[in-house]
Amino acid sequence: MKTKYVFARNTNPNMLARSLGTACATRMLPLLLLALPFAMQAQDYTYSINEDNTITITGYAGSGGDVTIPNKIDDLTVTGIGDYAFYYNDSLTSVAISTNVTSIGVSAFDTCTSLGGVTIPDSVTSLGDSAFASCYILGSVTIPNHVTSIGDYAFDSCSSLGSIMIPNSVTSLGVHAFASCSGLTSVTISTNITSIRNYEFYNCGSLGSVTIPNSVTGIGDYAFGYCGSLGNITIPNRVTSIGQYAFFDCTGLSSVTIPNSVTSIGAGAFYFCAGLDSITIPNHVTSIGDYAFAECSGLSSATIPNSVTSVGDWAFSDCTSLSSVTISANLTSLGAGEFADCSSLTNVTIPASITSIGDGAFSYCSSLTRVCFMGNAPGLGRYVFQGTSYATVYYLPGNLGWGSPLFGGRPTAPWLLPNPLILNNSPSFGVKTNRFGFIISWATNTAVVVEACTSLASPDWSPVGTNTLSGGSSYFSDSKWTNYPGRCYRIRLQ
Numbered sequence: 434m435k436t437k438y439v440f441a442r443n444t445n446p447n448m449l450a451r452s453l454g455t456a457c458a459t460r461m462l463p464l465l466l467l468a469l470p471f472a473m474q475a476q477d478y479t480y481s482i483n484e485d486n487t488i489t490i491t492g493y494a495g496s497g498g499d500v501t502i503p504n505k506i507d508d509l510t511v512t513g514i515g516d517y518a519f520y521y522n523d524s525l526t527s528v529a530i531s532t533n534v535t536s537i538g539v540s541a542f543d544t545c546t547s548l549g550g551v552t553i554p555d556s557v558t559s560l561g562d563s564a565f566a567s568c569y570i571l572g573s574v575t576i577p578n579h580v581t582s583i584g585d586y587a588f589d590s591c592s593s594l595g596s597i598m599i600p601n602s603v604t605s606l607g608v609h610a611f612a613s614c615s616g617l618t619s620v621t622i623s624t625n626i627t628s629i630r631n632y633e634f635y636n637c638g639s640l641g642s643v644t645i646p647n648s649v650t651g652i653g654d655y656a657f658g659y660c661g662s663l664g665n666i667t668i669p670n671r672v673t674s675i676g677q678y679a680f681f682d683c684t685g686l687s688s689v690t691i692p693n694s695v696t697s698i699g700a701g702a703f704y705f706c707a708g709l710d711s712i713t714i715p716n717h718v719t720s721i722g723d724y725a726f727a728e729c730s731g732l733s734s735a736t737i738p739n740s741v742t743s744v745g746d747w748a749f750s751d752c753t754s755l756s757s758v759t760i761s762a763n764l765t766s767l768g769a770g771e772f773a774d775c776s777s778l779t780n781v782t783i784p785a786s787i788t789s790i791g792d793g794a795f796s797y798c799s800s801l802t803r804v805c806f807m808g809n810a811p812g813l814g815r816y817v818f819q820g821t822s823y824a825t826v827y828y829l830p831g832n833l834g835w836g837s838p839l840f841g842g843r844p845t846a847p848w849l850l851p852n853p854l855i856l857n858n859s860p861s862f863g864v865k866t867n868r869f870g871f872i873i874s875w876a877t878n879t880a881v882v883v884e885a886c887t888s889l890a891s892p893d894w895s896p897v898g899t900n901t902l903s904g905g906s907s908y909f910s911d912s913k914w915t916n917y918p919g920r921c922y923r924i925r926l927q
Contacts, residue, residue: 596619769793
């Protein structure tokens with residue numbers, strides 16, 4: 434590729450030939466025939482000639498205003514607007530791009546602060562990185578149906594852009610492509626896009642409507658962060674991951690539909706979504722990141738399904754309207770500050786799987802009165818129940834580690850269920866030296882009958898033992914269990 438520089442001249446070739454004389458005119462004529470058409474047809478542009486003998490515009494030195502980029506220069510077709518061709522030109526008010534152009538390069542119109550309109554022809558197939566970034570008064574743009582890729586930051590900070598339709602021809606959408614388009618109110622996304630990438634629509638404060646197509650499988654970090662006008666969103670059923678802070682500070686978001694395909698919710702994904710009043714976490718989610726739902730002050734209830742095995746620190750902190758929560762029975766720990774400052778939470782049940790609770794997990798849950806533990810006493814971090822002046826810790830008799838009058842600084846008491854319960858988390862549960870046993874937990878000094886059968890399909894229950902629950906629990910042991918191919922047990926009051 435070679436570069437030619439064309440300068441503005443209004444020289445008439447015939448007048449020049451006459452003034453130079455015949456011999457001079459004959460010698461100069463080849464130069465004039467080559468150079469003067471450039472000067473007359475493209476006097477405001479510098480350009481490069483491509484290997485296929487087409488032209489890519491590389492610079493502009495004109496007076497601005499309404500500019501029409503020509504189809505040809507010196508009978509060579511203009512097929513590209515090169516990198517930085519109109520960069521930082523504050524005199525352009527509108528641009529009509531010639532119908533043979535196929536590509537618009539990196540930062541081609543970046544920071545053209547007076548550019549109010551642009552016509553992109555159907556011939557264009559790609560928009561480079563930052564192609565129209567910081568064109569602050571660009572009010573509308575039509576992306577033609579042949580564009581297949583839109584680069585990183587392509588329309589970043591186009592704050593007057595009101596709506597955008599990304600045609601179905603687009604298969605690649607760069608990071609930050611429409612970030613900080615503060616006037617953007619609606620977006621239609623190509624059905625061939627498979628990922629909403631990092632910061633894609635970040636800080637689009639007026640964005641009230643967005644349709645995510647079913648082709649999308651992932652939503653990137655901060656993809657819709659600071660979109661405060663976004664009222665609701667449906668996440669399609671092929672999405673498997675929601676990135677970190679994907680909907681951070683979407684204060685107007687009132688409802689979210691998360692499909693069963695989602696397996697992970699990133700850190701801060703819905704952090705500070707103050708208008709969110711309900712959320713359904715599907716049964717295929719296995720991990721919830723730090724601060725995922727922190728400061729969702731309108732959230733009134735939450736169910737962490739049993740598929741979840743990991744929840745990050747402060748995940749539900751400062752959810753001041755949260756009055757009920759169900760915790761996954763497959764979690765082994767509660768992170769630091771997990772439910773800190775959930776001032777409406779009155780009671781919570783801790784599943785038997787929990788072996789540790791992090792620092793300040795329930796701190797300043799000022800309405801908390803009951804914390805009911807299904808299993809053995811877990812390890813505690815610091816300040817777990819700080820600021821919970823009315824909370825009592827309840828435990829099931831027969832589980833291990835209970836007996837002290839205080840737990841984490843809160844008083845303890847036996848947890849009396851409506852019916853007796855077999856503790857299946859005790860070390861003594863199951864086969865022990867040619868016998869099968871388990872602990873029965875219920876009210877102190879109550880007698881219960883253990884019954885057994887060989888099949889639940891057609892049960893024939895028979896009593897096999899009577900236990901009195903001294904101190905609220907008793908150990909049952911069946912030495913005859915090896916006489917049967919299978920045996921099921923149940924308990925009832927005497």
